[in-house]
Amino acid sequence: MVTTTLPRSGQHISAASVASHLPDGAAAVAEIAAALGSQADLYTVFVSTGYDLEVVGPALKQHFGDQVIGCTSSGNIGPNGYERTGICAAALTGGGLRTRTITVGPLDDTATAVEQAGSALAGLRAELADDGEGFAVLLTDGLTRNEDLLAANLMATLGDVPIVGGSAGDDLTFAHTAVYHDGKFLVNTATVTLVRAEAPFLLFRLQHHDPTDTILVATDVDADRRIIREFNGRPAASAYAEAVGADLADIGPTTFSTHPLLLKAAGSSWIRSIAALNDDESLSLLARVDTGDVLRLGRPVGMLEKLAERFDAVGAELGSISAVLTFDCILRRLEFEEHGLADEVGEFLAEHRAIGFSTYGEQFNGMHMNHSLVAVAFG
Structure with a gap:
């Protein structure tokens, strides 16, 4: 840290x-x-x-x-x-x-x-x-x-x-x-x-989340509104659900809390939490993500x-x-x-x-x- x-x-x-x-x-x-x-x-x-x-x-x-x-x-x-x-x-x-x-x-x-x-x-x-x-x-x-x-x-x-x-x-x-x-x-x-x-x-x-080796690249983003439409060229929610090993219908606040997204910058990892799953399978975040950002799935360690x-x-x-x-x-x-x-x-x-x-x-x-x-x- x-x-x-x-x-x-x-x-x-x-x-x-x-x-x-x-x-x-x-x-x-x-x-x-x-x-x-x-x-x-x-x-x-x-x-x-x-x-x-x-x-x-x-x-x-x-x-x-x-x-x-x-x-x-x-x-x-x-x-x-x-x-x-x-x-x-x-x-x-x-x-x-x-x-x-x-x-x-x-x-x-x-x-x-x-x-x-x-x-x-x-x-x-x-x-x-x-x-x-x-x-x-x-x-x-x-x-x-x-x-x-x-x-x-x-x-x-x-x-x-x-x-x-x-x-x-x-x-x-x-x-x-x-x-x-x-x-x-x-x-x-x-x-x-x-x-x-x-x-x-x-x-x-x-923070008590560490980055895993699972990578999600933000390929379609509305940065000002903090919305990710696509990861790796796929609908963001579907790609995220697959990454955490869950069905799309089952992801929600508990999933988002357990597996936030981490951005590596300035020699460290910074959490970008998911706020909501939208009807169009985009994801709303609580921090800015830009197109091309490489994010890693997080996992909780030693709260x-x-x-x-x-x-x-x-x-x-x-x-x-x-x-x-x-x-x-x-x-x-x-x-x-x-x-x-x-x-x-x-x-x-x-x-x-x-x-x-x-x-x-x-x-x-x-x-x-x-x-x-x-x-x-x-x-």
Whole structure:
């Protein structure tokens, strides 16, 4: 797996997290504020479906000021592990932590949006150069279907500043996702937050699917709509079903979760998950695939073992972990639920101080992917 490590020394970031399940958004934020206070250097807030965002947004601004990043979620990760409901928030303080956030959008034309934000992004990068090493957190509307281009364009603009983040969700209703900025939840928009810390931190990603030797070449693609019409010159669904050893009538979400597609790029494998089988035997994906891309069928390997191994390695490198800002694909949680492992995985994440949300996709540097966990751990 690709990791980016940026060691620092002599400082420590303290973290506290809390979840509220009060149904009223203003009351829930007030309960969170009472637990976390209002003096942290950075607050992260993730909001499950069912809340009035026009109430939650101003309440966040009122209690926490400008030091807030967040979005809607398909469930949260916090002190109680995996939770499908409620508002989960964390407060990060100390360790020379400094942040600054800008918005990028509208995202209908991603390249233009990033270009228009160029001067602000250059300012973020200059601030990073002046103050030391750091990274950027990317949160984006999860229904725009353009995270691939967004991550690539941002990486090209930010240069050697590593990026980690996730796509906002809405618990698989696919109706309304939004990112938070300055008292409002915004659609068709992304936020980019520069984070600078003197405490040690490490960016990492993991996935529990390995590529097999079964190759599917995308020969007919609608890249912008993330649709594959043909593999190897044959209807995509039929070719995929044959590859996994199933009848066309039997493939569905469980098959897609167990056997995603993997694209090799930048010296590693990146998951492109299948979202749906269409009536014309095309396949809709959750990440971009271009004509001619060579994809390999994936297989699950060590769902729990890979998680424990990676967190152990991160802890060993940092010495200790005070918090792990975590962007974890909703497909992972669904797979854990299917295998009766969700409670165990959730407890593991809580014990290792993971705070974050279940995403509609993950971003790591210039890549967008699915069925992965990406994170930044603070030592």
